[in-house]
Amino acid sequence: MSEMFYTLGTWNWLIFGVILMALELLAPGVFLFWLGLAALLVGLVSFVLLPAWQMQLLMFAVFAAAAVPVWLRLARSNGAGTLSHPFLNRRADALVGRVFTLEKPIIDGSGTVRIDDTVWRVAGPDTPAGSRVRIVRADGANLTVAAA
Structure with missing residues (x-):
């Protein structure tokens, strides 16, 4: 050894x-x-x-x-x-505060908005398609919006 x-x-x-x-x-x-x-x-x-x-x-x-x-x-x-990168793996949280155009109208509290290449389900007051909305809350894949 x-x-x-x-x-x-x-x-x-x-x-x-x-x-x-x-x-x-x-x-x-x-x-x-x-x-x-x-x-x-x-x-x-x-x-x-x-x-x-x-x-x-x-x-x-x-x-x-x-x-x-x-x-x-x-x-x-x-x-x-x-x-x-605080919103890594929390993409929906990064959308809060941003303004987008509704793709489908919000009827009975539910509608959709297109963000980049994804269609997101949104909830909020009844609003016609093409209206500008601000995202106020994100809960998983559901976004809550208000009129911009």
Whole structure:
């Protein structure tokens, strides 16, 4: 076993890093990616410094531990990007306050309006087709409108 440690070399670390990153494809979760990156860094540093095997293992441990805060920072910054799209997966809520033209009249409290390529069911006071209405509330796929 100790002979294996003595033979740790640059190419072994590079191959180990590539294998870990490839395993990430089979077991997604971003954990193996960072370990693979740490192994690649040890391999690259070993090209220049030629450290002893103990130092190589220590560098791997340090690089792997340093990857955790980097990963958390990247995950947080990517999570903040979804806040720039607050209506993602809530398309109807994004329509509240906008004004559209009725496609079919509202009769007995029900009618339709075409928004882009979709026909939406609307509820509100009786209004003739072609009238401008403002969306005041969204409830699932049903919109409540008022005269604009």
